[in-house]
Amino acid sequence: MRLLSTKLLASTLAGSLLVAASASAQSDRSDWPExxxxxxxxxxxxxxxxxxxxxxxxxxxxxxxxxxxxxxxxxxxxxxxxxxxxxxxxxxxxxxxxxxxxxxxxxxxxxxxxxxxxxxxxxTPFSIAALADSGIESISDIPDGASIGFGPAASTSDTYFPAILETLGVEFDRRNGGWSDLGGQLQDGLIDVIAFAAGIPIPAISQLEVQTDVNIIEFTEEEQAKVLEEFPVSAFSIPASTYQTLEEDARAVSMxxxxxxxxxxxxxxxxxxxxxxxxxxxxxxxxxxxxxxxxxxxxxxxxxxxxxxxxxxxxxxxxxxxxxxxxxx
Incomplete structure (x- = not known):
């Protein structure tokens, strides 16, 4: 009988502690946002x-x-x-x-x-994409006055990529917009290039390359070195497994x-x-x-x-x- 009472007391005490702990946890949320x-x-x-x-x-x-x-x-x-x-x-x-x-x-x-x-x-790698039939296979292939989509205004891409490309001697017509919208514009021939600063794989590019042939354009060693010297970025390599289009890792920079x-x-x-x-x-x-x-x-x-x-x-x-x-x- 004494053993039973002891077990009952322990059980009651444990239950009380659980209730108290639950109440404490609940009170800890009193200043949480709804x-x-x-x-x-x-x-x-x-x-x-x-x-x-x-x-x-x-x-x-x-x-x-x-x-x-x-x-x-x-x-x-x-x-x-x-x-x-x-x-x-x-x-x-x-x-x-x-x-x-x-x-x-x-x-x-x-x-x-x-x-x-x-x-x-x-x-975030800085990467560039163009349609395969554009003939643009490198940064140096981008023609003067090409229309380039840099993503939403004031985004990381829009803040840094134009300056990066200017440093590499590219002259362009700057465009802004959401990535999905720019992907559609690229496919429709309304812009020539998209310059991305976004985590990979970029959904808009993954979707685009299912529908058409795309070139993922990498930096040359010289271009990468120049950008590393001028901007707060690090060397990066986009794995070939990221996109169907890539056959080998692509040289890039990242933040x-x-x-x-x-x-x-x-x-x-x-x-x-x-x-x-x-x-x-x-x-x-x-x-x-x-x-x-x-x-x-x-x-x-x-x-x-x-x-x-x-x-x-x-x-x-x-x-x-x-x-x-x-x-x-």
Whole structure:
């Protein structure tokens, strides 16, 4: 009888602890937003696929409403997150460095100090595509005055690729638009070339090469070296397996992408978002295969933005060091 009473007491105590823990977990959500939005980019680009899929994963895992929003891309996402118009966004390190210094083309003179890093995404290669029947097989083949689509205005591609091509001596007529729209224009002969800065495979190109013959144009060694010297990019090689068109790896340059958050978002909320993302890489790869590099080891590629305190907590709990200069005071 005494043994039974002891077991009953232990069971009651365990039940009380579970209830208390549940209540505590519930109270921890008291300052969480009721929903969240992720700033992505135009439809047909990797940001839109990656960001919308990631938003759905977070929403499902944490039981909170959320989704992706079409935007102008990395530069606009920095401004939207800084202003609190969206909770999260996707950006690249070049525009991020400009935003921190108050040199964003969307807000000159405004140092965007309400933008924090969350996690590394992938490298964005700068690549070029043209129809095979155009005869354009190299950058030097691009004729003077060619119409080139650079993606949405103020996107990473639109910010850096025109300057890159000018450095390489290309004269062009600049066009902007969503990637899907530009892919359609290329197929219809309305533009000559598309200059992409987007995660690979780029959905618009994958779709286009199913319908027609496409040339993926690589940088020569000399062109790559010149661009590496002039711009905040790294050497990159587009694997031949990325597209049906490629028979061997293509030489390119790239820039790292990071997910970002408003620095004023609740720490517990951002901790859980980081935890779900970093501990479910298999699910992230199901969102987009470029997420194979969405792993904590790659946090070292952010040297610009402070990490959100909620993200810092997860990284440090799991043995990853965040430099003091990338922590908020």
């Amino acid at each position: 929903s969240f939005t992720v700033g992505t980019a135009s439809q047909g680009g990797t940001y839109y696929v990656y960001g919308s899929g990631w938003a759905n994963l977070i929403a499902d895992e944490l039981g909170i409403s959320g989704g992706g929003e079409v935007t102008g891309g990395p530069t606009q996402n920095l401004a939207l997150v800084h202003g609190g118009d969206v909770a999260f966004g996707l950006t690249t390190m070049g525009p991020a460095a400009d935003a921190v210094k108050g040199e964003s083309p969307l807000a000159p003179g405004v140092a965007m100090d309400n933008v924090c890093a969350l996690f590394p995404m992938y490298e 790292w992408n990071f997910a970002i958050a408003g620095c004023d978002l609740p720490k517990d909320f951002v901790y859980e978002v980081t935890k779900v993302t970093m501990e479910n890489n298999d699910k992230m790869r199901n969102v987009h295969r470029s997420a194979e590099t969405t792993v904590p080891e790659n946090i070292k590629y952010n040297t610009v933005l402070p990490f959100h305190p909620g993200a810092v907590r997860w990284y440090e709990e799991n043995g990853y060091e965040i430099p003091d200069e990338l922590k908020l005071d």
